[in-house]
Amino acid sequence: MTTHEYRLPDPGEGLTEAEIVSWHVAVGDTVKVNDIVCEVETAKSIVELPTPYAGTVTALLVAEGETVAVGTPIIAVSEGADASAPADVSPETAAPPPAEERAETGAELPDAAEPAPVATLVGYGPRERQSVRRRRRSAPAATQSEPAQPEPVQPEPVQPEPVQPEPTQPAATVRTLAKPPVRKLAKDLGIDLRQVPPGDGGVVRRPDVEAYARRISTPGAAPETASAAETVAAPAAASGTGGGRETRVPVKGVRKATAEAMVASAFTAPHVTEWxxxxxxxxxxLLERMRDDRALADVKLSPLLLVVRAVCLALRRTPEMNATFDEERQEIVLKHDVHLGIAAATPRGLLVPVVRDADRRPMPELAAEIGEVVRVAREGKTQPADLAGGTFSITNVGVFGVDAGTPILVPGQTGILAVGAINRRPWVVDEEVVPRWVTTLAVSFDHRVVDGEQGSRFLADVGALLEDPARALTV
Structure with a gap:
């Protein structure tokens, strides 16, 4: 029997670690090459991870919710006659022990002279090598000529009182059905999904998690709904200051990456904002007339679409806004293509997926692509490559009923436009005050690349195109 340990591959974009969101397989399952075995969350997105090996899953080496570095063994797959016998998986062996523990327990170590394989998103690929069996910590050291055999599992003696399981005990063979955003919500609230009663079809959904959180955090809850494990996982804990309550949300994944990027952007690029x-x-x-056009009947039309078109046209006359600053070489790099970032609020935090070649797409195709990248982002399925390479960004804060805001540049970009709510307001037309549809635009730019005159011209161009769309015919 040959056993392969699949190590967490490099998800790309310079990322060094990822969190195991959910396992799609259990010990004893049979998998084929490229079968999806788990979902991992990086600082940018959730990625489905395929296995490069075929055989039987003998161990899940990392528990759900655990963050591990690239190169860490996460699953063991065996092939051969004995592949159907799954290895014993216990809390002690759910994660690989440190190197010093492996030395103490006599676990075999890979040959130091053997070149390390290069990790990719699809793993290392099948490779024939000597089987490496992970030992139990209590097993005595074995010589190389006598490989250790797994000890038979002895039944535990009956305890006089029932023992409650630890809340952090991994469940290698029990899977809770829930989508990644729901798992993220439960994790942020400190809730063990295995304790949440599922809804229809045995799937745990957001309302199930929210209802469970309210139940376990309500004072005087019934004993059967507030066990010791649930009390430890309760999202609201006493703060110790006047009996107040608070919820602590770990900052990691997308939120951590966003926080770091925004701090770096704010204190690296000198921002200027104009309104x-x-x-x-x-x-x-115009938008209403377009909605009556049968040729656009299947196109989702919104004011954002016209804003995107106006931005693409304005960038032609102010190319400095579609640029980046090369810090190392002290050069301004003007981009010839417009790869437009569209900021999207998702359950995992703020994501900015990119619409490639937005300036060259016809209106129906542009509308469809904007809708698609936002939909994928909100479902948590945006891949790291789809978040990279943007040259300018738009954030539509108006959907939240906000009039305007000061946008912070996406790292590596020179400009970003914030679009406020479009409301009926009193406006002076031909010396008379009449109700009109009005919005506020705010553009931030990197003053190392763009002067005030260039930034003002760009913002005035966008405003003029939205005030009178017929101007687009003259650009």
């Missing part, structure tokens, strides 16, 4: 309030009544009228 412009615009009458967009003509754009709203």
């Amino acid at each position: 412009l309030t615009v009458d967009v009544s003509r754009s709203m009228e």
Whole structure:
């Protein structure tokens, strides 16, 4: 029998670690090459991980919710006649022991002279090598000529009182069905998904987690709904200051990456923000006419689509806004293509997926692509490559009913436009005050690349195109 340990591959984009969100297989399952075995969450996205090996899963080496470094063994797959006999998986062996523990227990170590394989998203690929069996910590050291055999599992003596399981005990063979955003919510609230009663079809959904959180955090809860394990996992804990209550949410994954990126951007690029309030009544009228066009019947039309078109046209006349600053070489790099980032609020935090070649796409295709990248982002399925390479970004804070905001640059980009809510407001037209559709635009730019004159011209161009869409014919 040959046993392969699949190590966490490099997800790309310079990432060094990932969290095991959910296992799609259990010990004893049979897998084929490229079968999805788990979902991992990086600082940018959730990635489905395929296995490069075929055989029987003999061990899950990392528990759900655990963050491990690239190169860490996460699953063992055996092939051969004995592959159907799964290895014993216990809390002690759920994660690989440190090197010093392996030395103490006599676990075999790979040959130091053997070159390390290069990790990729699909793993190392099948490779024939000597089987490496992970030992139990209590097993005595064995010589190389006598490989250790797994000890038979002895039944535990009956305890006089039932023992509650530890809340952190991994369940290698029990899977809770839930989507990644739901798992993220439970993890942020400190809730063990295995304790949450599932809904229809045995799937745990967001309302199930929220209801469970309210139940275990309610004072005076019934004993059967507030066990010791649940009390430890309760999201609201006494703060010790006047009996107050608080919830602590770990900052990691996308939120951690966003926080680090925003701090780096704010204190690296000198931001300048300019504001412009615009009458967009003509754009709203155009949008209504487009909705009556049968050729666009299947296209999801929104004011954001017209904003995107206006931005792409304005970037032609102010190319400095579609640029980046090369710190090392002290050069301004003007981008010839517009790869537009669209900020999207998701359950995992703020993501900015990129619409490639936004300036060259026809209106229906552009609308479909914007809708698709936002949908994928909200479902937590955006891949790291889809978040990279943007040259300019738009954030639509108006969908939250906000009039405007000061946007922070996406690292590596020179400009970002914030679009506020479009509301009916009093406006002066031909010396009369009339109700008009009005919005506020705010553009931030890197003052190392863009001067005030260039930034102002760009913002005025976008505003003019939204105020009178017919101007697009003259650009």
